[in-house]
Amino acid sequence: MPEISRFLGIVVAIYYNDHEPPHFHIRYGSQKARFAIDGLNMIDGDISPRIRGLVVEGASLHQDELRHDWNLARKHDPLLPIEPLE
Secondary structure, three states: OOEEEEEOOEEEEOOOOOOOOOEEEEEEOOEEEEEEOOOOOEEEEEOOHHHHHHHHHHHHHOHHHHHHHHHHHHOOOOOOOOOOOO
């Protein structure tokens, strides 16, 4: 899994060869979800409201970097790490 960030036990990843719309994946224990980069809405998954809030908070601070990593993944270039939410 192309992990780009990890904070408070939440793993953030963007997969190569993934489909539109631009999105990222999160995993927290057995909970998983996908979030759109534009709008930061949850596309699918099942995560607790607390984790969802943390994901949206962190992603809102790094939305441009997420979009940049999405574009890198589309070209099969190495992804850049994103600073974790503290």
